[in-house]
Amino acid sequence: MKKETKNYLVSLSCAVLLALLIGAVIMLITGHNPLEGYGALFTGALGTPRGIGNTLYKAAQLCITGLATAVAAQAGIFNVGGEGQMFLGALAACWVGASLNGQSPWLVIPLCLAVAAATGAFYAWIPAVMKVKMGISEVITTILMNTIAIKFCTYMANGPLKTTERGVNQGTASLDKLFRFDKLIPGSNLTETIFYIAVLTFLVWYLMTRTTAGFEMKLTGQNPRFAKFSGIRAERLAIIGMLISGALCGLLGMFECFGLQTRFKADFSNEFYFDGMLVAMIMRYKPVGIILMSLFFGVLKIGGITMQSRTGISSELILIVQSIIIFFMAAEDGVMQRLRLRRAARGLVRSAGKDGEA
């Protein structure tokens, strides 16, 4: 393992442990037993099939959105617009799917997958081209385009595409039972989509770390001038990175709606994308790190709910722990440098002392 990676993992473990420790202190102060609290948290997340299912579901969500951020970032574009791409992908797939109710799922599901991916990718392509051809900051355009997409989808779900079924708030017509992704563990949110997500995760990991395209994207992100100088078609790769990012978001939108929701609902996402973006940023856009961190955050999120119900410790504590990890990792660069300097200075004094003795 590279020294850099090793140092980073050490820092990350320290940050996680410290955050858990601070969480424990808070439990103590508020009159709870930290062992009990964390016990409930981990058994809640991993102790029952239902817990494991929910944890995996949450982790998969974070993983895909995290990788979507990372794949664009690797090529030098910061996609903040995943939420919008996800909404449009979900709506398009649901609309196509519901209009084909009754047809063979072997036809409809692949078609919907393609529609979701293409819609998400298209919506990411717009800001990518604006960035590459005109130099317009993608951060601003993607944030603004989120609002447009979400409002548009909400309008569609409340208006033109609103279902006629009763009792369904801001949703489109329900999907044929055969099209839906079934639950794998009764009572949990885990659906068959986890298999699709596993495949996608592998593909993105492979693309980013093992292919010439991933390599060229990485160099483009690190130093676009150098990439151009070396004959890499940097602009094209930046656009491809965004297309993949948008496609992943669109697919996740479809998975959510074809799985848990059984239709497009305007409130299906609780800003999923931004949680994943955070994971990607903490892990500096490294795919393996994102996968692991997604699992850990999944455990915290799901276990937190059990913790609250079983011990009365507010699940807000989990947010505090997460925030502390993010805070530490953001400070990591500066802290590490200072530590290195101090260690170096101490080493110097020691060697000077030895010289003195001799």
Added chain:
Amino acid sequence: MEKGETMVSFRHVSMQFPGVLANDDVSLDIRQGEVFALVGENGAGKSTLMNILYGMNKPTGGEVYIKGQKMTEFSPKAAIARGVGMVHQHFMLVPSFTVAQNIMLNNEPRRGIFYDFKAANDTVNRLVAEYGLQVRPEDRVEDISVGLQQRVEILKTLHRGADVLILDEPTAVLTPQETEELFAVIRRIVAERHMTIIIITHKLYEVMEISDRVGVMRQGKLVGVRNTAEVNERILASMMVGKEVLLDALERVDDHDETVAIEVENLQVRDSRGLMAVNGLSLRVQRGEVLGIAGIEGNGQSELIEAITGMRPIHGGTVKIQGHDIRGLSPGQIRALGLAHVPEDRLSTGVSAKADITDNLIVGKEKRPEFSLKRVHMKRRSIRRYAEEIFRKFDIRGAGVDTLTGDLSGGNMQKVVVAREFSFDTPVLIISQPTRGVDIGAMDFIHQQIIAKRNASCAILLVSADLDELYRLSDRMVTIYEGRITGEFLPDSIEKTEISYYMTGGGSRKEAAR
């Protein structure tokens, strides 16, 4: 204070950076009224030592005394208060301000709440008269030459009351003539004002010319201090590198096949501001020869090279590489015609500092069958084996091929660039500033590689700000001035002073007459 008294005293000063001991137990006294030259290879610790004196770095060990007083606070402010001034390699001036505004920065004369331009100009004129450094206070800094900008920097420090002046590689950006003028200024302020001057430099003949004493640094240690009168360049060079360097053992094999590989015809290129930086320039390079371009920076060399390599659009004229017109082609397409390129700025263009050495060595070759399956799946083992082989062959010094390129010294980073570009084995090489900021050992190595390429019948276009380098490597030389070629010479038939005359435009009329 009497002449000859100790002005600055370093006592066992050490400076530890992460992974690098930049100064190792340095003890040195610098006296009032002397010109002290500090020489050493790149990364020898000269700049670090002077940055400590100027308060930019706090030493991790030892003490520094200025005029007998121990320095307790390390900041430029504290150093300036004690009379230490420093002119950095990269000037710290505001381009859109006038000369006077820059000199009076942080010390502005006011009338009421308004800036008092007249008082500022008067003060500067007084300084000019006092020190004999000619500048015009009302000129904008962005409009004046680099040599004048340097004067402004010096005046700024003098205005702040400096009596110890540190000059960090002051001649790196100057023409030979400007260097002469700078030295005249140094001599005058030392003779008349008893200033103490510390000059950091790479160039040994300048040490011989200007300094009273010279300190040589190597790998963070001060290896010796000598009276300049008692040494010569050869002795200094061997102190710097620890072994005798023979800088004149380049073997040339003359076997011109006379095919023209680079053909530039009446080229016009605009710079980033839209001005015509290259204006009607023509040149030809045959295989098996090195054509050196001599010129003062900013006369269109960078734009010429960028146009030839596809990094900048061609406005007019033609460029042919191996007979192919390159207009409209991307850098990648031009490379495919058989061109490799060592760029002038390695950090911004030549490497990705955030990637490791392996990545930087393999770029551009990643789709070759030996390194990827079907141009997609990277063969990591053979890539690593290849990187390690190149790493050894080009004598790159770092912990290994996993080292981040940004952590390498300038010389080693340049070796990474040269290693990658030269191992494309292309018939055409475009090389800009191959040894800028590189130590003598690495420089000699790179020179040998360039000549080896020439002997293997590469066509090489070389741009360098270092005349010695051009003389050593070129088969033919041309001078460039304001985007045009002003003369063509054979290196052994022309004096450096004559060349510098052409570089400053002196020859353009003659050229027209020829």
